[in-house]
Amino acid sequence: MKINRKLRIQLFMQNSIFVVLFLALVGLVGYLSYEFHGSRDITQSARNTLTEGSVNVLKQMKGPVSITVYASNDDTYRKGIVDFVTRYQRAKRDIQFKFVNPAENPKQAQEAGVRAEGEFVVEYKSKSEHLLPPIVEQDMTNLLVRLSREKSRNVMFLDGHGERRLNGLKNFDLGDFGKQLEKKGFKLSNPDLTLSPDVPANGAMLVIASPQVDIPEIEVNKIKKYIAEGGNLFWLIDQDSMHGLMPIAEQLGLQLTPGIVVDPMAAQYGGDYKMAFGVQYGDHPITQGFGLRTLFPMARQIDSNGQDRGWTVSHLVDVSATGWLETSPIEGTPKFDAKTDVGGPINIAVALERKIENKDQRVVVVGSGGFLANTFLGNGGNLDLGVNMINWLAGDDNLITIQPRPLKDVNITIPPGDKILAILIFFGFRLGLPIVLLITGVVIWLKRRKR
Structure with a gap:
């Protein structure tokens, strides 16, 4: 053309x-x-991306976050830090990040109070905190939660009557839970109601965790006054743990049905019949989007007719959908009796809320103090649910979220003394597999060449 x-x-x-x-x-x-x-992210435990809990915390942070890392000019070491911070920058674009070499800028490092190689200094809204290596997601997100809190939150817990202590070390106590609360910016205190004229009004809430002896009437009256004036309450009620607190239960309109929840599903998983799995959750900010399994030992049924007293009552946790509330002493394998027992599911936790003097008053009552005990805190979502309850009671609804989970161990553990297995694994992956792939490639190439 x-x-x-x-x-x-x-x-x-x-x-x-x-x-x-x-x-x-x-x-x-x-x-x-x-x-x-x-x-x-197709890696095990999604180790290259943030968990849902961390992403939710970043979403509610309004304004830029500044991260300064004091580390030497080691490219390999810095690359690991960059990869870690990048995961947070993907979820929050206004995270500002920079390195400072302490050897080249000793005065700046000294003024910042840096004590270790690779130390993070994180700043948000004129507040700052340090994070020491090794740096993991759970610690970093807890730091961001603390910086997000607009003011200090004081968690008061009743003490002196054999209660589960928030700073206790025994299996019965709640010490591990208390440590988690401190990591998230809460402060713990145990006011002495025998000396104090009233329950301090500057605390975020009062925690009553299963007293073992009767509480004097003078202390009960102070707690009643605290609630009547709008104080928040977190109450863990075990079997036979009222010990003088019935006036407070009546004040809240609580309905405490005698008996222990029996859960056959727990027995199928090798547990005790007296352990109950929580798998159904109510429509409430505490449990919104919450789908983790929780475990409640020696649980009891909890309800409230607080509507008659101006409260909004919400059911939080139903357990033992295939079980029942056993009202008779349990000996051996329990059996359901339709005449005396209550069929499942059984509600064991309620949240109460009302307006009083232009203030939101909140109460959470759980029929199992053991679910936050040191022995059971690590089961399923027990910690997550407990932290959500505390955040809601403190008025930090925007911080209610599923907590970041630690990564699973991906190391291969070889039994001690099994040298043959160790040799096979080491040389198999390092030499055997590459040789097999090379031979396979050569054979395929020769076959194609002959065609």
Whole structure:
């Protein structure tokens, strides 16, 4: 075909339009990749992306976060830090991040109070905290939660009557839970109601955790006054743990049905019949989006007719859908008696809320103090549920979230003394597998060449 001047102009126009459209497409793709991010983590435990709990914490943080890492000029070491911080920057674009070499800037490191190589200094809204290595997601997110709290939250717990202590070390106590609360910015205190004229009004809540001896009437009256004036309460009620607290139960309209929850499902998993799995949760900010299994030992049924006293009552946790509330003493294998027992599911936790003097008053009552005890805190979502309850009682609804989970151990453990297995694993992956792949490739290449 003869190319004349007209055809040459047409080809030039077509090529020009193609180039313009191609450049516009590249620009559009670049803009979309800058504005929108998508990724998929296929590693075990999703170790390259943040957990849902961390992402939710970052979403509620309004304003930039500044992270300064004091580390030497070691590219390998710094790369691990960059990869870690990048996971947070993907979820929150205004995280500012920089390195400072302490050897080159000793004065700056000294003024910042840096004590270790690789130390993080995180700043948010004129507040700052330090994080020492090794750095893991759970510690970093807990730090961000503490910085997010607008003011100090004081968690008071009743003491002196054999209660489960928030700073106790025994299996019965709640010490591990108390440590988790401190990591999230709460402060623990145990006011002496025998000396104090009233329950301190500056605390975020009062915790009553299963007293073992009778509480004097004078202390009960102070607690009643605290509740009547709008104080928040977190009450863990075990079997036979009222010990003088019935006036408070009546004040809240609590209905405490005698008996122990029996859960056949727990027995199927090798547990005790007196352990109850929580798998159904109510429609409430504490349990919104919560789908983790929880474990409640020696649980009892809890309900409230607080509506008659101006409270909004919400059921939080139903347990033992295939079980029942056993009202008779349990000996051997329990059996359901339709005449005396209550069929499941059984509600064991309630949340009460009301307005009093332009203030939101909140109460949570759980029919199992053991679910937050040191022995059971690590089971399923017990810790997550407990922290959500405390955050709601403190008014920090935006911090209610599933907590970041520690990564699973992905190391291979070889039994001691099994040298043959160790040799097979080491040389098998380091030499055997590459050789097999090389031979396979050569054989396939030779077969194709003969065709």
